[in-house]
Amino acid sequence: MKPNIIVSAVGVVLCLTSPGVAVPTHAADAGDIQKLKKELRQIKAGYQTRIEQLEQRLDDAETANDETNDKMDDLAVEVSQQGNQKAANTFNPGIGVVLTGKYLHQDPSAYQFAPPGFVLGGEPGPGAPGFELGESELNLSANVDDYFYGSVTLSFSKTASVEEAYLQTIALPYGFSAKLGRFFSSIGYLSSRHTHTDDFAMRPLAYQVFLGGQYGDDGVELSWLAPTDLYWESGMEFYRGDTFPAAGAANHGQGVTTVFTHIGGDINDSQSWRAGISWLGAKVENRAGNHYGESFSGASDLLIADFIWKWAPLGNPLIHNAKFQGEYFQRNERGHFRDSSGQVNALDSGQNGWYLQGIYQFMPKWRVGLRYEELDAGNPGSVFAGSTLDPVNVAPKQASLMFDWSNSEFSRMRFQYSRDESSSLAANLWILQYIAAFGAHGAHTF
Structure with missing residues (x-):
């Protein structure tokens, strides 16, 4: 210059x-x-x-x-x-806790949950009478980097266990996503959801007898979200095959395969829906029966059809909202069943079950719900009389009525009455349940 x-x-x-x-x-x-x-x-x-x-x-x-x-x-x-x-703070894991518990009164006191004709896995039934800590959870989750999200959920009840621990991709192209680790299956409607999100204190009977409450294991999932106006997601899962209804980690530790597809959308500003169909195929090796010495080896195929409809005036659920939900299960098992005496017989059985439920929020924070459900154990043949597979002329069914109050989305108190005729001894069940979530807590899926 x-x-x-x-x-x-x-x-x-x-x-x-x-x-x-x-x-x-x-x-x-x-x-x-x-x-x-x-x-x-x-x-x-x-x-x-x-x-x-x-x-x-x-x-x-x-x-x-x-x-x-x-x-x-x-x-x-x-x-x-x-x-x-x-x-650095962004990559620290979010920590969340879900605390659940209940009080159960059953009449008669000798009642035990044991639907005739069905092998049970997991922790079925309403639990022990009296006060009991439910399935409480500790969750840690965060984005690992720009490609992966990680989540670990520990479950605490009578014992501690790793309920879920997985990595999920967040940047795959063309609508694809992959999940690796231990996680709940996306089949059906409730299987992938943690029980504290349920609208009733117990899972439907069909989930209890066909999936042990819900299916989860070590494996991998690949899903695809279609580029359509409607929500449409499809996927496949491959699991180790250690958990019910599978057993023994057959096929060199690749004992379970699932396929699912879900489609849904908005009807108008106030209504939405989702429907799906799923299949789970398991190779079973020496799955234990309900009686000592019983076991089954063979193939187990489960088909699930699910549907849910939701309503909220102009999309605002704060004052009034409602939902109607149902699922149908059809299972076929073929193989060999060993009874408690050691006798082995060929088995080719067909069983089914379903439930329908409706929930209505009639004023802010207060909801009422009704659920009805049935099971059909089929008739495997007279050679299975006296075994776990014997239906003993019982048609399992249950009806439940519930009221709950939610002070916020993080706390809920629920009263439920169930008339349970699913077992040889019918019973009246009264349940008082509490649910609280604190810390980091992700939004629930549809």
Whole structure:
């Protein structure tokens, strides 16, 4: 900048002293020449003063700019440090706890949950009478990086166990997603959901006898979300095959395969729906029966059809909302069954079950629900009389009525009455249940 100013000033001087400058002819005498020289000296002095002023302003501007740059550098360091701290906090896992418990009164006191004709797995039934801590959970979850999300859920009741522990992709193209680890299956409607999100204190009978409450194991899932106006998700899962209804980790530790598809959408501003169909195929090795010494080996195929409809006025569920839900289960098992005496017989059985339930929030925080369900154990044949597979002419069914109050989305108190005729001895069940969630808690799926 300085050289340009000086060059400009010199140019002006040269221009004024060059022959091309128009000078009157009558000023050629000595007096006029002296006058012109004086004027020229004044002009040069004025330009020199102006140049010095511009140079001083330039120096001041450069000094101020250097100070500003220093401040910006300091600010950049501070912002970088804050960003690093924020990023570190972002990658810390969110920690959430779900606490559940209940009080159960059953009449008669000798009642035991044991639907005739069905092998039971997991922890079926309403639980022990009296006060009891339910299936409480500790969850840790976070984005591992820009490609993976991780979640670990520990379950606490009578014992502690790893309920879920998996990695899930968040950046696969074309609507694909993969899940690796231990997780609940996406078959049906309730299987992938934790029990504290249920609308009743007990899972439907069909879930208890066909899946032990819900199916989960070590494996991998690949799903695809279609680019359609309607919600449409499909997927396949491959599991180890250690948990009910499978057993023995058959087929070299790849004993279970599932396929599912779910589709849904909005009917209008107030209504939405979802329907699905799923299949679980298991290779079973020495699955224990309900009686000592019993076991089954063979193939187990389970088909599930599910549907749910939800209503909330203009999409606002705060005052009133409702939902209607149902599922149908059909299971076929083929193989060999060993009874408690050691006798082995070929088995080819068909069983089914279903439930329908409705929930209505009639005022803020208060809901009422009704559920009815039935099971059909089929007739495997007289050779299985007296064994776990003997239906003993009982048609299992149950009806439940529930009221619950939710102070917020994180706490709920529930009263439920069930008339249980699913076992040889019918019973009346009264349940008072509490549910509380605190800490990080993700939104529930549809």
